[in-house]
Amino acid sequence: MTANSKFANAINKEAQLVNFIPYSSHLDDTTLTTIDGAMLRVFKVEGISFETRDNDELTQAYMRLNSLYKGLCESNVSLWVHLIRRRVPSLIQGEFDDYFSDHFDKRYNRDFSNDVLINELYLTVVQKSDSSLISKKLSMNIEAVKARIETQLEQFDDIASRINTNLNQYQCRPLGVTDSGVSEPLTLFNYLLTAQWQNVKKPAGEVRSAIGNAWVRISKETIELNSIGNPRYMQGIDIKEYSQQSTVGMWDSLLYAPYELTLTQSFSFMPRKKGMSYLKSRQRSLSNSGDGALTQISAMEVAKNDLADGQFAMGEYHLSLMVIADDTQKVRANRALAQKALNDKDVISSPIAIATDAAFFAQLPANWKYRTRVAGITSLNFSNFASLHNFIVGKREGNPWGSAVTRLKTISGNPFYFNFHKSPPAANSFGKKLAGNTVMIGATGTGKTVALGLFYCQAQKFAQNNRMSAVFFDKDRGAEVMIRALGGSYLRVQNGKPTGFNPFQMDATPSNVAFLRGLVRLLAASPNKPLTVFEEKSISAAVDTVMRMDKPLRRLLMVNQNISVGTSKEEQENSIKARLDKWCQGGEFGWVFDNPTDTLDFNASRNIGIDGTEFLDNIDVRTPICLYLLHRLDDIIDGRRFMYIMDEAWKWVNDEAFSDFVGNKQLTIRKQNGFGVFGTQLPSSLLGSPQGAALVQSSSTQIFLPNPKAIKHEYIDGFGLTEKEFSIVKNFDDSSRLCLIKQGDSSAICSFAMPDMDDELAILSAGADDLPFLDQSLEEAGDKPCDWIPVFLAKLAENKQKSKTTP
Known part of the structure; x- marks a missing residue:
């Protein structure tokens, strides 16, 4: 390595990189120790979705963070918070064994980049060892040293557990050692030193020798890293002067950055007495300098009173922003963008050109001595700077049925991995029978049928080797073309025409x-x-x-x-x-x-469509037919994956035949590896009946398409949306193909737009005028999708051309 800084002599020799890494050993799977006796634990934090939360909610979350932080001021604790924005593969694994869903998957994914930028948040809690104990340990026997460490670990566990519990809303988990022996904390620390994500095994010896496997060259402003043959470059920014006021989510604009970065923030808590001394010193400095504004001096007096009252804690804060790219030209251009993003928050930032190596190593938690531009701030400020905001991205792998159903685009540029089931983000929930009922609300013209079709087609990956059965309870034959394109069977129940039902057989x-x-x-x-x-x-x-x-x-x-x-x-x-x-x-x-x-045979095909347009309006036959259909569903509710969709669900579930179905039967279906998806145009149509309201309450996922005429109490009281979420749905443009997806307390704004996919959209959502062409195509080409689909699309194109030339 080479460097031009005050640390150049030390780091010029590559073998001495280890001297800048403070870690000693894995005390247990989640706890590491440093060479000077400190203990640390890293938490991965999913964060809270800030885009769709009310300002009041975000303020409350900020105050809860401050309450947590101010309680740590006497614990000799420091926190390191990292925002890592890096490129990862986004392709979802899955194979499709039928003609149309395989074609659709390939065409749909063509519009996605396989490498996307994601945001990851990590919080590391570090507790320094009492310096007096270190000297005492030297004179202790081994058993006494073990006892001291166990006592320290017990105290540290209490602090770390308190943090974990208080960050429950943020979906927080401690990093540890995986079943395959990979140390997640060391993998993170290695990334900070190499800008390459590589799994690091838990070593048998000293852990600091296991990380930092990059050739590092540090010049005045640029850090070159080369670990696996792909050089990466970093340039840094820090803050020279902070604004007078901090705001919630101060650095949230970085979450949208079109480049890779690592934002490091550390906060070392001052005991209250030390914090008071710091404020008094600042107040004297302002008074003695003669240029301190009266308002600033008065503000210091207020701060002293608030600190004494326990309104906040004081701490030593440092920040560095490392921008990462594959060449020096890009890294310099991206650093300029990042500096503007910081300066837009009324701070004065500066490119790091002095002690660049120190800023680089200060990214590592517990590396206090390398921190530069350390400032005294309050825990309120820190809660604003490190708000733990993020985009909700769903869950790519480890869902009850395996990989995510599909990925959707978001306005942030991150992918959203959609799942019907709601499962813990960090847990492998494969094979677990979790709730997956989903409600979709979308007015005419907003794309409800298209969205249902997208999810239905992408779910065909779960049907390989006949491991899934799916039933689409349709209306107006809207899904018939899609069901037949998937090789499925479609039953039209028409008034006065034999249904083919004979229950007694x-x-x-x-x-x-x-x-x-x-x-x-x-x-x-x-x-x-x-x-x-x-x-x-x-x-x-x-x-x-x-x-x-x-x-x-x-x-x-x-x-x-x-x-x-x-x-x-x-x-x-x-x-x-x-x-x-x-x-x-x-x-x-x-x-x-x-x-x-x-x-009627639900085993005849893994995809069955049933059109209820006519009989659902026939009060004489509706209930008996519904009862029979629901009873026959038991043929395929046997433990295999089972999905059923009800378009215009209110037409189905408002019948008395569904009273038991939406109650006890839903529990049975979940236990037997199934779930339902219920689509409707108007919230009131579902909320207005006991059966519909029960389905809403049992849903784990809710999807809201644009509705400029949305009624507030229906969305907020009926579905549990926040004021902000309701406003988002109401202000979506009808043709935007945007939707709000909500699971639990989290929500995300997603797009299911499919530009340049007119042929595929004609299959997903055929209009009434298109259905005669389906009938003609089936008659001419047979029922194999690979044969009739081209004929059908050709007829649509011909009809469209005629429409253009016909007055």
């Missing part, structure tokens, strides 16, 4: 027989004349008799023929047999259930 299991008894009782019911005990027994006996017959003989007509009726004219005219006549072949509703064979 189900297997004669106790569960099925009990269901059939209830179904026949429902069909035979009269609003003015409840069934008698005799009639109920007669129905049960008839069902039992039919279910003992050979399957080809079983049908509703046969049940009716086996029902006993009285002999009087009155009994015969109003008998259950007479009431069932209209449900039998030749009757008004004979088309519903009295069919020769049962063609």
Whole structure:
């Protein structure tokens, strides 16, 4: 290494890099010690989503941070907070074994960069060892030294646990040693020294020899790092003069930076007595210099009183911003952008050109002696400077079904990894049966059908080797083209046309027989004349008799023929047999259930679409049909991955048949590895019914598309949005293809725009005018997607061209 600074002689020899690394050993998996006896623990912090939170919420979070920090002032503690913005691969793993979803995945991902910038936050707590104990340890025997260390570790554990608990809202976890032996803290520290992310194994010996595997050359302003054949360059910035006031999220603009960077901030707490002495000294300095404004002197008096009252703690603060690039020209240009971002916050920043090496090594937690431009600030200031704000990016791997469903673009430039399930960010939740119910609200023209189609198609990666079944409860045939493009089956239930349903050809299991008894009782019911005990027994006996017959003989007509009726004219005219006549072949509703064979088979294809447009508005047949469809879902709710989507869900769930389905059945579906997605245009349509409201309450993920006519109490009281989130949804442009995705307390603004994908969009969301071309294409080319899709798209293009030339 070479360097032009006061440390040049020391670091000119590469072998001496270890002398600038303060770490000694892994005391346990999450605790490291330094060569001078300090203990440290690193936490990875996901952060809180600041884009979608109200100012009041952010202020409350800032005050909670201050409350945590001021409680540490007597603990001999320092904090290092790092914001690392680096490039990572963003491609989601997954294979698609059908023609259209494979094509769609390749085309969709073409518009994404496979290397994207992400933000990572780390907080390191360091507790210095009492200097008097260090000298005492030299004269102690080994057992006494162990006892001292155990006592110190117990105290440190208490502090670290307090920090971890108080940062629960920020989704915080301690870095440790993985099952494969990788030390996560050392991997982070190695990145700070090399600008390359490389896993570092926990060494058997001294840990500082295991990191810093880069050839480092430090000139006046530029640091060159070369560890794996790819040189990287750093240039730094620090703060010469701070603004009079700090604000929440002071450095949030760096989260959007179009370049890699490492922002290091450290804060060493002063005991209250030392903090008071510092403020008094500053006040005297202002008074004696003669140029101290009266307001500044008065402010010092107020600060002394507030410190005495425990409103904040004082500490020694340092900041450095290292900009990283692959060549010197880029790093210099990006440093200029970064300096402007800092100066826009009313501070005076300066390129680091003196003691560049010191600034470089001060990035390492516990390297107090290399910190430059140390300033005395309050814990309130530090809470503003290190607000732990971030973008919510979802979870790329380790979800209940494996990798994320898909990635979406965001206005910050970060990818958002979408999942139906909500699972802890740092945990591997693969195989766990977690809640995944999802609600999507989107008015006409905002892209609801497209968004549903995007998620549905991308979820096909989970269906390899028939490991998933999916059912799309559709309306207006909006998803028919997509379902057929995926090689699925699509059932249109049309009033007056045979449905192909024959419930009596189900297997004669106790569960099925009990269901059939209830179904026949429902069909035979009269609003003015409840069934008698005799009639109920007669129905049960008839069902039992039919279910003992050979399957080809079983049908509703046969049940009716086996029902006993009285002999009087009155009994015969109003008998259950007479009431069932209209449900039998030749009757008004004979088309519903009295069919020769049962063609409903949810195992026939892994993708099944059912169009409910007509029967959902037919109050006579809606409930019986819904009951049968829901009952038959049990055929595929058996532990395999199961997903069902209901477009215009209110049309389905508002029927009384769904009362049990949205309650106990949802728990069963979750335990059997399934979930539902419920789309609707208007919030009131779901919130206005007990069943719909229950589904909203059970949802783990909510997706809100633009709605300029959004009603405040529906979104805030009904769905739990904050004022800020509601304002965002209301102010989205209808055609923006933006949405707000909310999971728990976190939310993100995402885009599902698909520019230059007109052909694929025609498949995801076919309009009513396009459906005749589907029917023609299937008739001409057959039902193989690879054959009929090109024909269908050609017909659409031809029709579009005709429309342009037709007056």
